[in-house]
Amino acid sequence: MWERILQIVRKEFRQTLREPRLRTMLIMPPLIQTIIFGFAVNLDVEHVKLGWMDLDRGVESVELRRHFQGSPTFTITHEAGSEAEAQALLDRGDVQAIVRIAPGFSRDIGSGKQAQAQVLLDGTNSNTAAIMGNYATAVIATRNRELLGERQREKLVDRTAAGPILLKIPGVEPERRVWFNPDLKSRNYFVPGIIVNIITLVTLMLTALSIVREKEIGTMEQIMVTPIRPMELILGKTIPFAIMGMFDLLLITGVALAVFHVPLRGSFALLVFAGALFLLSTLGAGLFMSTISETQQQAMMASFFFFQPTFMLSGFSFPIANMPTLVQWVTYLNPLRYFMDIVRGVFLKGVGIEVLWPQLLALAVMGTIILLSSALRFHKRLD
């Protein structure tokens, strides 16, 4: 029995590695995705191009401008003299935000009244807009505190004859400290997630395609008149792609560490173990796809129908916590979600089995169910 399985495994490797299309599929998507997510996809808000519209032109407006210029987030690239000009700058996308200072800004501050600076944001990307808004508010708040301090001091100075005294202004300043990804690099968040993406894609597709290809060229029927048992065929058809999936896991981890310096804080062995559990689900799904498809195109389509929603609901780019409650429940049925948790947990948090056991257990249970039921279905279809 093992001899026959070994022969099928050997044949799958021969075929997959000989066929340029499949060989490419094994190496290129992981590399391309890692590079794209590592270099290009960046949700961090930096170097925001800022338009400056100063209708006041007083001491205070110049002071505020200095603060914006001093901020690492903003670069003032354009000046707007009128409302129309400001509008045009935003329309053309020359700037992502505009700070508009109304006439009388300096005067109002001088007389201790509330003065207003308006921040206009390009809200096309709501996420970025919100972040820019926060940064702008922070810059203005800093200036605000300074003003308050000066004012307090002025008041004190007025009262004492013995000269100015230094007084610390009481105030609570929140200090932000981010754990696990202190630089808040989206690269650290995305690159490990690609492991989930690629393993799913490669193992699901290759398994489904390799089986359906045999149906298409007619070898499946031919194999079935040999003494091979369906279980041997299933093993022979899944083991090679499990190995290839593991190869991709190593490849991406290697690139993540060597090229992008993504931290791997947890145990690599745990990552590999979780990968193996995860493969049960994807190989099972691939096997299932092959039972509902007659042609390679159908298998391709079916795989995408499975892949897209499960990937969207994996938490790769959209946090599951932000989803509607009902959808959140649905994600509990999604093996990708658990593996995503594990991958990020191991890479960024450095946690181990003591924390990740529920996810590992979920993968083991789901994987076993998916693989067994698909294998049964596959078995039946052959008869």
Add this chain to the structure above:
Amino acid sequence: MIRLDQVSRRFAAVEAVKGLSLEVKQGEIFGLVGPDGAGKTTTLRMLCGLLDPTSGRVEVAGLDVGRNIDAVKDQIGYMAQKFGLYGDLTVEENLWFYSDLFGIDRAERDRMMTEYLDMTRMTPFRQRQAAKLSGGMKQKLALMCTLLHRPRVLFLDEPTNGVDPLSRRDFWEILYRLAKEGMTILVSTAYLDEAERCDRVGLMHKGRLIRCDTPAALKQALAPRCFRAKAADQRAARALLLKDSRVLGAEPAGAALHVYLREGARPEELPVELEPQAPALEDVFIAVIRQEESHAA
């Protein structure tokens, strides 16, 4: 060696094979002939255990296929209509793969491969990828793959479909040789010249076996009722003959017009002058099917 007993197979609403009974002896080459959709492939697949009959009993090499499928598999070779070769593997690798599935040991395998490659004159192409072989060579490779485990019974489903006549003759030479060594061969074909090469022929039509005999006997049976029309305007003659209730069929065969009469009809009473014609298997085939159709109508 092969025995079918009242075998039927139904697919949803369609009964592909109806009450088929048939027996093939060891060393015989039996041809299953019929138009597309006659049920030939379904019959072969039931014989190989790929399909269970809805009713009836299938026996191969003395074993009930339904009950001893694993034992039967060791005794049979099956070459499907669209035989699957791995186009991206070489001739050698294809042979290795199938021999491994059959669990043949290395020494035996290499001996068989040398023998078969020599027999099929394929030795120079050992290293060639299967996709790059000609149609005839692909068929020969497929045949070798089914022979590696020395089956006692060989099933071939339209093996020479789309193969040039020369390669086809080659292929049949090999089959003769195998039969002489004692192998039982059941081959389905839509080519009647190929059916002529068989020891016995079964004509299938709409799921039924309507005739089953040696090619000579089949032709013999039609001989008294097979004629050639002597007419200048064959088209008019054909129209005239087809209207006659005593005529079973009138089919153009090359430049001539072959006419088949019903049982008991006398050629001299017909409106067109006829002369005797020695029937080919093709004539038998058409006449028998016309007769079936007129029975059904």
